[in-house]
Amino acid sequence: MEETSFGMGNKRMTGPKLIDPYGTPPGADPRGSLQSITLDMDRTEGATVNRMKSTHLEPFPDPVLDVPDELSRSVIVSSVDYLLNWARKSSVFPLQSGLACCSFEMISAAMARFDLARFGMEALRASPRQADLLIVAGTLTWKMAVPLRRLYDQMAEPRWVISMGVCATSGGPYYQSYSVVPGVNHIMPVDVYVPGCPPRPDALLYGIMQLHDKIRLYSLTGQAAGQE
Numbered sequence: 001m002e003e004t005s006f007g008m009g010n011k012r013m014t015g016p017k018l019i020d021p022y023g024t025p026p027g028a029d030p031r032g033s034l035q036s037i038t039l040d041m042d043r044t045e046g047a048t049v050n051r052m053k054s055t056h057l058e059p060f061p062d063p064v065l066d067v068p069d070e071l072s073r074s075v076i077v078s079s080v081d082y083l084l085n086w087a088r089k090s091s092v093f094p095l096q097s098g099l100a101c102c103s104f105e106m107i108s109a110a111m112a113r114f115d116l117a118r119f120g121m122e123a124l125r126a127s128p129r130q131a132d133l134l135i136v137a138g139t140l141t142w143k144m145a146v147p148l149r150r151l152y153d154q155m156a157e158p159r160w161v162i163s164m165g166v167c168a169t170s171g172g173p174y175y176q177s178y179s180v181v182p183g184v185n186h187i188m189p190v191d192v193y194v195p196g197c198p199p200r201p202d203a204l205l206y207g208i209m210q211l212h213d214k215i216r217l218y219s220l221t222g223q224a225a226g227q228e
Ligand code: SF4
Pocket: 100, 101, 102, 137, 138, 139, 164, 165, 166, 167, 168, 172, 173, 196, 197, 198, 199
């Protein structure tokens, strides 16, 4: 029987070549079953996920800001800060991303009844390069943590993160499960946590207002939000 190697990470074993149990239908890809075509890609992906699991054991510290002492800064810097922060908090662009059930509450928040447009946030962006807010809405699995971190890295600074729901915040009902991240703060710094399972859309709106208060405290002379 033809042999092939398989395994996760550095552990490689040999075994029988993967056979499509349903046979190759007429017109199918001559390279074989989808499973055998993507085997290398699956191995690489598995190794990447395992690497992330083994290196993200500790949470990032929460970016807590001190209330700036207005008198210690020049009038010009304070005024520019005020103007920039007002513009930023009035036009936060959220990234279009939803992970699980919580995302439906996030979508409701953008609909007519709750109306994210009141904050200038109705344009959910399809590209991380045009977004400065990542709302992690729902259960974050280790497999999804890799692309989510990549999206976060592609967002320009200053950038903010809201953890929506108990799953995103601590794993929730899947706490200590092998496949669920025990809190999105293991993957990226989180600015605001919205509790609930799921949080109602108005709870998300309250979380966004908390974020607005936080954005007001940033200063040109300090560290940009999301900078590590
Ligand atoms: S917190 Fe509750 S509603 Fe939200 S993703 Fe988890 S299980 Fe679903």
